[in-house]
């Protein structure tokens with residue numbers, strides 16, 4: 001029996017899979033909402049849909065193998081037709097915070113490479129201002145304390161992400177800082193300021209990238225464009 005939130009994730013995940021058409025190269029995001037989308041794509045592939053995906057995390061790659069979604073990579077493909085991904089927060093301008101699953105760097109690459117970026121969320125993730133969700137920032141392990149200190153000057157106390165008491169290592173061999181800004185009034189500027197700090201690999205701020213948000217809200221699905 002699925003919780004209400006998981007039921008929403010399943011509904012929006014399956015809805016998004018319907019946007020994937022024969023012959024498309026598809027960016028596969030990460031996270032528990034994307035799981036349902038990949039599962040659905042697996043069903044569609046079994047019924048004859050011809051697509052190739054590029055996964056944004058080892059977890060997603062494993063799910064693609066499990067559900068029979070064929071994969072490719074950027075040595076063979078330069079542009080993606082569509083990328084489908086989740087998000088941690090989406091504001092009214094469709095700017096987003098992502099990286100709750102530590103996959104933000106590869107997620108940003110598949111987002112930038114795609115003609116269309118569809119985001120699947122439940123309504124609790126739609127916000128007026130970004131920032132309640134601590135902003136994930138991927139950084140190099142070297143001098144991470146200094147990098148964290150530089151980010152703190154922008155108005156937060158960064159926390160090094162851990163998993164089972166060990167420092168979490170991203171798929172790229174880096175660390176993740178979770179940065180609680182509380183309210184981000186100018187996400188574009190904050191993104192640029194953080195990216196100027198040497199040691200920062202990428203931020204979880206996705207500015208002006210999403211083209212369509214599929215929002216699950218109770219019995220309804222709303223599409224925001």
Ligand SMILES: O=C(CO)[C@H](O)[C@H](O)COP(=O)(O)O
Nearest residue numbers: 031032033086099100101103
């Ligand atoms: O950015 C992400 C992973 O880095 C995810 O898309 C985001 O955390 C949402 O995940 P979920 O669908 O599990 O709530």
